[in-house]
Amino acid sequence: MNAITLSNIDYFINHSFILEDINLEINEGCYLGIIGPNGAGKTTLLRLILGIIKPNRGQVLLYGQKPADYLKKESVGYLPQRISQTIYEFPITVEELVRSGYDKISKDNFEWALDVFRISQLRKKTMRELSGGERQKAFLARAIASKPRILLLDEPTTGIDPNSRDELLQILEILNRDFCITILTVTHDIGTFAHEARCILCLNRKVVCFGDPQKILKDEYMGMLYPEHTVFPHNHA
Ligand SMILES: Nc1ncnc2c1ncn2[C@@H]1O[C@H](COP(=O)(O)OP(=O)(O)OP(=O)(O)O)[C@@H](O)[C@H]1O
Ligand SMILES: [Mg+2]
Structure with a gap:
């Protein structure tokens, strides 16, 4: 198909x-x-x-x-070009970022997205507290949070x-x-x-x-x- x-x-x-x-x-x-x-x-x-x-x-x-x-x-998951390098001064947490852009995400899908990218332990950190690679993973978790x-x-x-x-x-x-x-x-x-x-x-x-x-x-x-x-x-x- x-x-x-x-x-x-x-x-x-x-x-x-x-x-x-x-x-x-x-x-x-x-x-x-x-x-x-x-x-x-x-x-x-x-x-x-x-x-x-x-x-x-x-x-x-x-x-x-x-x-x-x-x-x-x-939904279709999307990681825009250079997003994690341009948007990181916002004082939002990983958790908030992963949920953003969606009306509602089930708890299972949310936890799954964090687990897949191995960032569960970073959920309370703000974006500016992360390394570039961690930020990229947070944006990737957001891209898959609806299980597209x-x-x-x-x-x-x-x-x-x-x-x-x-x-x-x-x-x-x-x-x-x-x-x-x-x-x-x-x-x-x-x-x-x-x-x-x-x-x-x-x-x-x-x-x-x-x-x-x-x-x-x-x-x-x-x-x-x-x-x-x-x-x-x-x-x-
Ligand atoms: N909104 C726009 N207005 C004018 N030109 C545009 C617009 N969007 C894209 N272009 C032009 O379209 C072409 C393709 O752009 P695109 O961003 O798709 O390329 P790309 O393959 O992703 O390049 P890169 O590897 O640099 O990211 C470029 O010449 C770009 O200048
Ligand atoms: Mg491009």
Whole structure:
């Protein structure tokens, strides 16, 4: 079953294409890494899926429904780009942050979200008392606090040290494998996600390629995506 379907999507601003003729079918349970240079339209793609912006042409469907209809009953988890680096001076606690943005979250789901990201013991701390990695986990717990079937992450490992990054990747793997959450994650951390993601989307205004990471992370595609680079760090085993 398709969790997300994008058909013939065009999105433009001031007559210039930000995304052009995007067609994608993302299966339920997929773990998709989205890569592409700065300005490729990656964040825009997530915002289209969330229904925050509407395409000029084409259609987005979440489990066969338009985003606005789907979101009446379900929620989609979302970690905006750099959110934990920009919003942290608010004097709110982890607990308040995780509950924010929702009308109501069950106690079970709330505790589950804190447990999954291993931050139960931090619940009474305010955001400014946390390290960058802990703040990121708090925002991630917020993203999953409604137990969404779809989770969209915009550069979740940016600004995170290697140990915290490995922990985070391990947790995302659990969310995908054990809880069958469909995960789309935008990343510049290609070497890492080549091992984690089951599927890679290379985006550069258009879909450059989509499929198996091992096939896609070959030089011919990377050259199309990042033409100015001849060497690319994708072979770290
Ligand atoms: N509201 C807006 N007004 C004008 N241009 C915009 C707007 N939103 C996005 N763009 C343009 O659309 C293009 C794609 O932006 P987007 O943020 O989706 O890229 P990205 O792939 O996420 O880049 P990055 O890797 O830097 O986060 C950029 O050229 C950006 O300047
Ligand atoms: Mg972006």
